[in-house]
Amino acid sequence: MKISLVQMDIVLGRPEENQNRVADHLDCTMAQESPDIVVLPEMWNTGYDLSRLEEIADRGKLPAWLAELAEKYRVTLVAGSIAEKRDDGFYNTSYVFSPEGKELSAYSKVHLFRLMEEEKYLQPGKRRAPLFSVGSAQAGSMICYDLRFPELTRAMALEGAQLLFVPAEWPHPRLNHWRLLNQARAVENQMIVIAVNRVGSDKNNTFCGHSMVVDPWGEILGETGEEETVLTVEVDPEEVDRVRNKIPVFEDRVPSCYR
Numbered sequence: 001m002k003i004s005l006v007q008m009d010i011v012l013g014r015p016e017e018n019q020n021r022v023a024d025h026l027d028c029t030m031a032q033e034s035p036d037i038v039v040l041p042e043m044w045n046t047g048y049d050l051s052r053l054e055e056i057a058d059r060g061k062l063p064a065w066l067a068e069l070a071e072k073y074r075v076t077l078v079a080g081s082i083a084e085k086r087d088d089g090f091y092n093t094s095y096v097f098s099p100e101g102k103e104l105s106a107y108s109k110v111h112l113f114r115l116m117e118e119e120k121y122l123q124p125g126k127r128r129a130p131l132f133s134v135g136s137a138q139a140g141s142m143i144c145y146d147l148r149f150p151e152l153t154r155a156m157a158l159e160g161a162q163l164l165f166v167p168a169e170w171p172h173p174r175l176n177h178w179r180l181l182n183q184a185r186a187v188e189n190q191m192i193v194i195a196v197n198r199v200g201s202d203k204n205n206t207f208c209g210h211s212m213v214v215d216p217w218g219e220i221l222g223e224t225g226e227e228e229t230v231l232t233v234e235v236d237p238e239e240v241d242r243v244r245n246k247i248p249v250f251e252d253r254v255p256s257c258y259r
């Protein structure tokens with residue numbers, strides 16, 4: 001299974017420019033790498049221009065556009081997340097589309113990140129992301145700050161997730177946390193973590209890149225630096241079963257002690 005991670009810069013508050021950038025990356029990546037899955041970062045349409053969401057948030061157009069792209073390139077598109085307006089406010093929502101252009105998952109970030117004032121401008125999602133299939137593997141997804149809540153990944157692992165997608169806009173000075181948490185979630189849940197961060201800066205933050213793929217043994221299969229780039233990595237979802245058989249963590253759990 002070949003996965004391409006689009007580690008892009010995002011122009012603050014300029015959805016059309018960012019949309020063109022996504023289209024260009026997808027076009028080049030599909031021509032050069034022919035991956036099975038493409039993954040985008042968090043809030044790639046607007047960046048953290050939260051006070052202007054009324055003007056710039058998506059109003060239902062981007063999901064249809066992303067579905068068309070997935071179908072055009074016959075690729076599973078884990079479309080990062082977008083700022084979107086709904087009747088009751090703004091949400092940070094991640095969509096996934098199948099190679100037939102069918103929506104596989106829609107998930108709005110449940111843990112809003114106070115250090116970037118999300119709780120002042122966004123509504124929290126109310127449920128975790130539904131699992132979806134890629135080939136014969138089961139996958140889950142979350143968004144950025146969600147990574148700090150191990151219960152969320154564990155719930156998806158218990159439901160059968162073998163892969164975890166994490167689109168992010170994770171800034172300095174917490175690069176160390178980003179790298180450690182991605183590895184921790186992979187090792188403790190014996191799953192493949194595919195984490196895609198943005199690069200570049202806005203008025204308040206410089207984003208630390210280092211998109212990475214971590215296998216269920218904690219090995220980093222690929223990692224970027226802090227430049228705009230696309231990283232393509234081959235993963236083997238069967239490695240999840242091999243590691244789970246070697247150290248049977250899920251059989252050895254004692255849930256009665258965790259309350």
Ligand SMILES: O=C(O)CCC(=O)C(=O)O
Binds near residue numbers: 143146148170174
């Ligand atoms: O948890 C962190 O340090 C970063 C989280 C974040 O940037 C976000 O959720 O957008």
